[in-house]
Amino acid sequence: MTGEVSAGDASAKKVVIVGAGPAGIAAADALRAADHTGEILIFGEERHAPYDRPPLSKQILAGTWLPEKAQLRTSEQLAAADVTLHLSVRVASVDVEAHQVTLESGEQVAYDALIIATGVTVRVLPFGHQLEGVHVMRTLDDALALRSHMETSQHLAVIGAGFLGAEVAAVARSLGREVTLIDPLELPMQNVVGDEVGSMIADLHRHHGVNLELGHGVASIEDNLGRATGVTLDDGRTVPADAALVAVGARPAVDWLHSSSVPLTAPKEPGAGGIRCDSSGRAADDVWAIGDVAAWWDPTLERHVRVEHRMTANEHARSCAHDILELAPTAAKSVPYFWSDQYDLKLRSFGLPSRQCSFHVVEGDLADRRFVAAYTDESDRIVGTIGAGMFKAMNWWRQQILDGQTLGEALRLKQSAENSA
Amino acid sequence: MRIELDQDACVGSGNCVVSAPDVFDQRDDDGIAFLLEENPSAERESAVKEAEAMCPALAIRVHKK
Numbered sequence: 391m392t393g394e395v396s397a398g399d400a401s402a403k404k405v406v407i408v409g410a411g412p413a414g415i416a417a418a419d420a421l422r423a424a425d426h427t428g429e430i431l432i433f434g435e436e437r438h439a440p441y442d443r444p445p446l447s448k449q450i451l452a453g454t455w456l457p458e459k460a461q462l463r464t465s466e467q468l469a470a471a472d473v474t475l476h477l478s479v480r481v482a483s484v485d486v487e488a489h490q491v492t493l494e495s496g497e498q499v500a501y502d503a504l505i506i507a508t509g510v511t512v513r514v515l516p517f518g519h520q521l522e523g524v525h526v527m528r529t530l531d532d533a534l535a536l537r538s539h540m541e542t543s544q545h546l547a548v549i550g551a552g553f554l555g556a557e558v559a560a561v562a563r564s565l566g567r568e569v570t571l572i573d574p575l576e577l578p579m580q581n582v583v584g585d586e587v588g589s590m591i592a593d594l595h596r597h598h599g600v601n602l603e604l605g606h607g608v609a610s611i612e613d614n615l616g617r618a619t620g621v622t623l624d625d626g627r628t629v630p631a632d633a634a635l636v637a638v639g640a641r642p643a644v645d646w647l648h649s650s651s652v653p654l655t656a657p658k659e660p661g662a663g664g665i666r667c668d669s670s671g672r673a674a675d676d677v678w679a680i681g682d683v684a685a686w687w688d689p690t691l692e693r694h695v696r697v698e699h700r701m702t703a704n705e706h707a708r709s710c711a712h713d714i715l716e717l718a719p720t721a722a723k724s725v726p727y728f729w730s731d732q733y734d735l736k737l738r739s740f741g742l743p744s745r746q747c748s749f750h751v752v753e754g755d756l757a758d759r760r761f762v763a764a765y766t767d768e769s770d771r772i773v774g775t776i777g778a779g780m781f782k783a784m785n786w787w788r789q790q791i792l793d794g795q796t797l798g799e800a801l802r803l804k805q806s807a808e809n810s811a
Numbered sequence: 812m813r814i815e816l817d818q819d820a821c822v823g824s825g826n827c828v829v830s831a832p833d834v835f836d837q838r839d840d841d842g843i844a845f846l847l848e849e850n851p852s853a854e855r856e857s858a859v860k861e862a863e864a865m866c867p868a869l870a871i872r873v874h875k876k
Contacts, residue, residue, distance in 0.1 A: 416864070419864065420864065423864065442868075442869060444822070444868070459820070462869065700867040701824060701826070701867040704864060704865050704866075704867065705865070708865075724826075724829075724865070727824050727826075727867065729822045729823065729824065729867075731822075736823060736841055736842065738823060738824075738842065779839075779841070780839065781823060781825060781837050781839050781840070781841070781842035782837075782839045784825070785825050785828065785829070788825070
């Protein structure tokens, strides 16, 4: 059975969404908001009702929110929107030419439009994960397991000082645990925030009593009768740890697509192994990809970009819903956004800052942790900002990214605005 | 139309301020959004709906009266 619809009747298309995370749910919302009336089926492999991920390493781990507060939609809300959600179901493959997906059970499901929103899968170490006390953090079950384990553990080793690792280290300190934060790079979050902001974050963790082991890889995880007892660094020292979080990144969940004609970007090229999409999220005939798994063509940067940001999921969802329904593209052009809460620092970033950019503090003072920093490319164009404690100013700088402004021009604009004020 | 804003969930993205600047504003020090208008007029609906859809923290709910 196929749900083939005639041209001009895009609003009746049968849409299958693979992935019940924020991107998948937002896509269903966006379709209905744009008056789509056709069937919507969502397949999610987890057992939980759809939930939001950013709170996992923050409020859920800290125990200040119950898991229900992170829930994206109740079954009543989905039913009211006439969206059919199948949980604990893994989609095994897709046949683009035949317009159908095959579930792990062997059942085949036809579609008029397919939206792939399978997100990312955690990377793991080649050792240690079989031990009791060694955790990863991607799902709600992961967060609850770490939270539960931390109730009885004394010393947490966090392997990987990216956002996730840094946030978990902060939460664990606030819960009174001894924390060691380990990373082969010299500073936390260094690849994204660069040396200056990275140093500030390192100082913040030091100030809160975190033992920083930066510039070190991990050689092995020690155990006693299957329970983790310590993490051995590449210089041979062992730091005590009766709990460990491995937070060494994630990769696109695309293994199920290797047998299909859905195109992927190479892991080390722009797009970082994500599904290769055009600037509307279209990957193949009647196939779209959104959220963390999707590498959309960015016409401004002239390359594929895959961004693991919560807000990108919403933007992709709205844009692809309009494309599926053959409506005019969504007008609102936005910039990538991420936030990271560590202790009382609320770090906010717009655009795509990176360690390779030139760094300029343009408002406030880094030492006060109240600042806006601009990250510029080789032609002085502002490609990203990171700031804290100055939200009005951050919004102004965000607009400069949208306008493709150079730093020189932005500073002149700011000066003349201040002179006329 | 009535707007419900969960300040405990708000992450200070400022999206709502960009989408509907006459309905939302945000505190300068922590970015938490607040309402300028709890019951905006009907012509604000599309802007407010956009703010609801784009909020990365799902902190905005628009209730139709």
